[in-house]
Amino acid sequence: MDEHIREIIDEATYDHLNETMPRIMGELSEFHELAGKLAGKVYRRTQAVKKHMMFCETCINRQMQLGLLMPIEEFYEQGQMMGMGRIPKLHYMVN
Numbered sequence: 001m002d003e004h005i006r007e008i009i010d011e012a013t014y015d016h017l018n019e020t021m022p023r024i025m026g027e028l029s030e031f032h033e034l035a036g037k038l039a040g041k042v043y044r045r046t047q048a049v050k051k052h053m054m055f056c057e058t059c060i061n062r063q064m065q066l067g068l069l070m071p072i073e074e075f076y077e078q079g080q081m082m083g084m085g086r087i088p089k090l091h092y093m094v095n
């Protein structure tokens, strides 16, 4: 039995529904499976976009302009506080 169905009905009711409305129940489980696959696709694409944005000069500059990233000085201060020192790649990209 599908996870989403099991949460709301017991086994006997599920069997009864399958007999009474087999088409709907079949489609329901089919669409549920599709929704799960789509959610996975959305997640993987979103991760790919986020990864691009972390390493793309254009995107980083856009985020800086929009105030979505902290100023580079603060970034360094924080890095030095955490003992990371300079992070030259980002420095060169935004200057």
Ligand SMILES: [Zn+2]
Pocket (backbone or CB within 6 Å): 052, 053, 056, 057, 058, 059, 060
């Ligand atoms: Zn980009």
